[in-house]
Structures are given as structure tokens and as C-alpha cells.
Amino acid sequence: MAPMATEKQSLDDFLARERAALVSDCTACGKCVEVCPVTPFTAIQSGDAPGVMAGVLGLLRDGTPLQGAAREWSSQCNGCGLCIPVCPEAINPRRMLMLVNTVEAEQDSPTPQLFRKMSRAIRIMAAMQLAPPEFDKLLRNPRAHPADVVFYTGCNPIRTPHLLFNAMAILDALEVDYEVVGGPGACCGIIQSKWEGDQASAERVVDGTISRFAGFQPKEVLSWCPSCVLHLGETLSGFRQASFEFDHVTNYLVARAQGLADRFVQPVNKRVLLHTHDGMDKVGRNVAAMLSSIPGLTLVDTVSEPGYTCGGSGADRSPALKQAARVKTLARAEADDVDVLVSLYHGCHGQLSGLEAKGNFQVLNWTDLLVQALGQQPHDDISKRYRMQDDWDMVLDEGEIYLKANGIDMDRDWLKNLLPEIFAQTEFKGGLEAFASIRKNTGVVG
Numbered sequence: 001m002a003p004m005a006t007e008k009q010s011l012d013d014f015l016a017r018e019r020a021a022l023v024s025d026c027t028a029c030g031k032c033v034e035v036c037p038v039t040p041f042t043a044i045q046s047g048d049a050p051g052v053m054a055g056v057l058g059l060l061r062d063g064t065p066l067q068g069a070a071r072e073w074s075s076q077c078n079g080c081g082l083c084i085p086v087c088p089e090a091i092n093p094r095r096m097l098m099l100v101n102t103v104e105a106e107q108d109s110p111t112p113q114l115f116r117k118m119s120r121a122i123r124i125m126a127a128m129q130l131a132p133p134e135f136d137k138l139l140r141n142p143r144a145h146p147a148d149v150v151f152y153t154g155c156n157p158i159r160t161p162h163l164l165f166n167a168m169a170i171l172d173a174l175e176v177d178y179e180v181v182g183g184p185g186a187c188c189g190i191i192q193s194k195w196e197g198d199q200a201s202a203e204r205v206v207d208g209t210i211s212r213f214a215g216f217q218p219k220e221v222l223s224w225c226p227s228c229v230l231h232l233g234e235t236l237s238g239f240r241q242a243s244f245e246f247d248h249v250t251n252y253l254v255a256r257a258q259g260l261a262d263r264f265v266q267p268v269n270k271r272v273l274l275h276t277h278d279g280m281d282k283v284g285r286n287v288a289a290m291l292s293s294i295p296g297l298t299l300v301d302t303v304s305e306p307g308y309t310c311g312g313s314g315a316d317r318s319p320a321l322k323q324a325a326r327v328k329t330l331a332r333a334e335a336d337d338v339d340v341l342v343s344l345y346h347g348c349h350g351q352l353s354g355l356e357a358k359g360n361f362q363v364l365n366w367t368d369l370l371v372q373a374l375g376q377q378p379h380d381d382i383s384k385r386y387r388m389q390d391d392w393d394m395v396l397d398e399g400e401i402y403l404k405a406n407g408i409d410m411d412r413d414w415l416k417n418l419l420p421e422i423f424a425q426t427e428f429k430g431g432l433e434a435f436a437s438i439r440k441n442t443g444v445v446g
């Protein structure tokens, strides 16, 4: 996060200034539309690009609602960033569309109460997988004390907690002085800003989270979540001054790759296929470099999918494009030279890990492999076990034990009916209405 802002400003004012700058700088040449891989999956025709951009600029200028192809484009932008290098005016069109999304959400959010729904879903999923001390570690933020590094888990990654504990094992092996911050209580504010269109709440959330980071006086805040990196480090770049660097955790780890490799004591004799994303492609390269340094491991190939991540903020926004790429990924993973399909982020792992049940390949996160190479047992991937089940009663037989241990007592049938929605994160499509109701209707007793 570049320390650019010099005085405190409201998020509304900041966003208005950024929109005005884009309106002033963008010539509506349409080059960003022309290169965008999403456009073939919209109504945009050859020659439409300047008109689409005129619509985008109208919304940014005075809030004129987007229509037709321009609206489709903005709703399908998956954050891949392939438009960024082509802009002759050095505008970041991905950021432009993120700002468009905030205005559209202010005008008419298709996902009201998303944060409320998401927080509850995250809490239930985490409580179904973690023993109480681990649950507290991810959901209860510690009191501030000096630490070199803050490991920022974000909130949605807590749905797949095993990869966060693996990441901590890697930081431990490197003897990093770090503290863990995350959960819905330390959200980055993207939900309020881009999905709910509530900039006053978003400002409170961003301020609270940045202040929480600052309380540890860290040199660096390392984010697991790529959405947080994009929101805080790109969309809101310049909004708040920060005394620390904000970066993706893999950039920190790859800078210490030799120290990590020196600690590898266990060969991992696997042939792996790495799943990456077009957006923030450096993260994929970081992981490929670290995997390649593991003794015994063969990185047979890397397959990149659209967007900056899997999930509702990324590739799933353009489902037809994503599906075409996913078919290729799975075909490659089923080839004889692949033992393991390696996931990149939590969203990817959530979508891919259950496919292990088909028996054609194993699905591991890159952190699993690094922890194995360090001679340790990776954290139990209970979310994968749940996703491999085709019977929600079997999931609850195990999940209820953890839920009760974490003090959460829920009606089994009520929860069983909701689990498919919780695991599919349908709140990002306006689902999980049960969690939007008042508390007495949620079935949560404890």
C-alpha cells in the first residue's frame, strides 16, 4: 500500500475524486474493451468499444446508469488485468471498472446484506472444521503488540482454514516474528463498498482494519487474500496513509525462497499441475518457483484460468469464459503425468478440492506441499473431506462435533438445508436469504 494520502479524507470524497480523474483522462478509445477476454461472452460487437466506454464514462461522470452491453461488461469483469498494459493513457481499466461497480452498487445493490450473510457463513464453516483454540486464532483478533509482520488472513479464506495454518507453519519455519489478523472483524471493506454500495460503512471498516494493522507497528502486512490486495492495494490506493508495506504473502516468501529451500528435509515425490490465474500473475510465478525448489517434486505444467481468482469476485463473474478454461484444466489434470492438481488461493481450493473424489488426481494447496517438504504434517483439510462427501448428513456427523466444541448449537435439519448454499457461497449471487433475516430466524442458538 503506497503511503500517498497526506490527510484524512472521506471515502466518498476519495471515490468522487478518482472518478473525476478517470473521466478527465480516459479518451474512450476502447482499446481496453477490445482486448478484454470477457467481451466475446457479452453482447459487445466489433466496433462497439467506444460506445461502451462512453457509457462507462457517463456513469462515472454523473451516475447515468449503465445499459446493455456496457452493463454486461462491467458485471462480467473478472479482474484479470489483461486490459492494463494496453491503455495509452496509463489508466488501469480494471480499477476503473471496480469504481464503476461501487457506483452501480450504490444505485441498486443486487446483494444487500452480503456482509451479514457472508460473516455468518464463514463463522459456521470455520466452526465445523476447527478445534476451539484454532477457531479463536482465526476469528478473535489479538491485542496489539509490536510484531515485524502481520499475517492478514482476510475473512473468506477462513472457510478453508487448513491453508492458513499451513501458511503459518511456513512463517514459523522461517522464524518470522508475526501476528495473525483477520476474520469478518477485520474485513478490507470491499463488500460494503463494491457489493452493498454503502461507502460510509466501508470507510469505517477500512479505517478499523488499517488501524488494527498499525497497532502492531509492523514493517509489512502480508495478505493471503488476493481480493484484499486488489481492494486495499489497487482500488483504494492513495486513500489512507500507511506506515507499512502491504503485499501478497507469496511475494514475501519467494524473497526468502533460498532460506525456505534450506529447510526442506523431506522429498515430495509428486508430479504436480499448478492452477494459476491471469490476474496478479506474479503470485502464480511465486508459487511455481517455490514448488520447483522442493526436492523430488516435478512441476509438469501450469494452467492459468481467467480472472484474478476463482469465485464470485473473480472468474465466476464471467461463467461461460471460466467454464471453457476449467474444462481444459481438468483435462490436463487427468493426464497420466499428473498426480496432484495444486490450488492457488482459498477460492480455488474450495472449487477444486472436492474433485479429488473422482479419483483421477489428488488436490492439494501449494502450502500443503511446502509444509510436507519442511518435514511436517500439513494441517488437516477438513473442508476437502466435506466437499468430497455427497451426503450432508455425513458432513454434519463430523461437523456437529466441532460446532458444539466451539459453543455453536444449531438445529441440525435447518443447517443441513443451508449447507449447500453455505458451501457454494450463494450469498455472492443474492442467496442465503436465511442469514439476512433477523437473528431469531437464523437458527443460531449459541
Ligand code: SF4
Pocket: 032, 035, 036, 037, 038, 076, 077, 078, 079, 080, 081, 082, 083, 084, 093, 094, 097
Ligand atoms: S480486468 Fe480483465 S475482465 Fe476486467 S475489463 Fe480488464 S481485461 Fe476485461
Ligand code: SF4
Pocket: 025, 026, 027, 028, 029, 030, 031, 032, 033, 053, 086, 087, 088, 089, 090, 091, 092, 093, 096
Ligand atoms: S484503453 Fe484507456 S483511454 Fe482507452 S478507453 Fe480504456 S481506459 Fe479509456
Ligand code: SF4
Pocket: 154, 155, 156, 157, 186, 187, 188, 189, 190, 191, 225, 226, 227, 228, 231
Ligand atoms: S477481500 Fe479479503 S478481507 Fe475483503 S471481504 Fe474478501 S476475504 Fe474478506
